[in-house]
Amino acid sequence: MTSATNTISPGTLGPAAVGGDVPDYFALLKPRVMVLVIFTALVGMAVSHGHVQPAIGAISLFAIAVGAGASGCLNMWWDADVDAVMSRTATRPIPAGRITPGEALGFGLFLSCASVLVLGLAANWLAAGLLAFTIVFYAVIYSMWLKRATAQNIVIGGAAGALPPVIGQAVVTGSVGIESLVLFAIIFIWTPPHFWALALIKAGEYARAGIPMMPNVAGPASTRRQILWYSIALAPLGLVPVALGFGGIVYAVIALLGGLGMIAFSVRVLNNREGEAEKRAALGMFGYSILYLFALFSALLAEQSLGLFRPVLA
Structure with missing residues (x-):
């Protein structure tokens, strides 16, 4: 396309x-x-x-x-x-x-x-x-x-x-340092599934504007698969701060559950391809991805700034 x-x-x-x-x-x-x-x-x-x-x-x-x-x-x-x-x-x-x-x-x-x-x-x-x-x-x-x-x-x-x-x-x-580079990687991998979920809904407007967004170029089916693959890559990446020792127990729980949620919403986008079901799935993915990133970074901020840090790997 x-x-x-x-x-x-x-x-x-x-x-x-x-x-x-x-x-x-x-x-x-x-x-x-x-x-x-x-x-x-x-x-x-x-x-x-x-x-x-x-x-x-x-x-x-x-x-x-x-x-x-x-x-x-x-x-x-x-x-x-x-x-x-x-x-x-x-x-x-x-x-x-x-x-x-x-x-x-x-x-x-x-x-x-x-x-x-x-x-x-x-x-x-x-x-x-x-x-x-x-x-x-x-x-x-x-x-x-x-x-x-x-x-x-x-x-x-x-x-x-x-x-x-x-x-x-x-x-x-x-x-x-390695800490900020890991956070960079998390946001970098998070961006495509977050934005492409919205692009699935706005594909017609991007086409009229002449912007080669993924749904207009590779097609909606390929975009849905890529959203899933990026989400699968993001889930373990979100746990890297735990492995490196600057993400504690609270962060680990949020990262694990949040990452599984990203995958679940991606599967929903993959399986809902028409009409209102497609729109609800894409908007759900878009909204959840914002919540995921906010929760992930809030957990790090709370652990590091409020004395809540408890290491997972002692």
């Missing part, structure tokens, strides 16, 4: 912009994504073997969040044409005409530079460099190239969303 060709050029705007207000500019930052970035970066800090002053930690988290928002803003600037033809994004500030592409571009570039500079001055330049790499990877490599070029866009592009724990550990230790 092949996707349709989108005739609107990237970064263009349909309606004439009338000038945005503060909520419109805040919406450009993709605040829900920012919350996830702050959370996973905080967990990256928590699992690190080190200490950071609370003020520096707070400033660093703020800078990481702003950097993530900046990359989201640049993504919205470039993808204004795609957003305009998809129902879930058509009301975003640029396609809705509340903010011009030029304003969004300037805002995103300013926040990108400011966030990297603040993080470098507050914490260290390794963390700042990783944040700069994340912004460039998401805004340029993913948004401007991968998203419109390959059905593996989410797989490769998922690296950007998986980097916040690595940046968080770099803030605390000035280095990158």
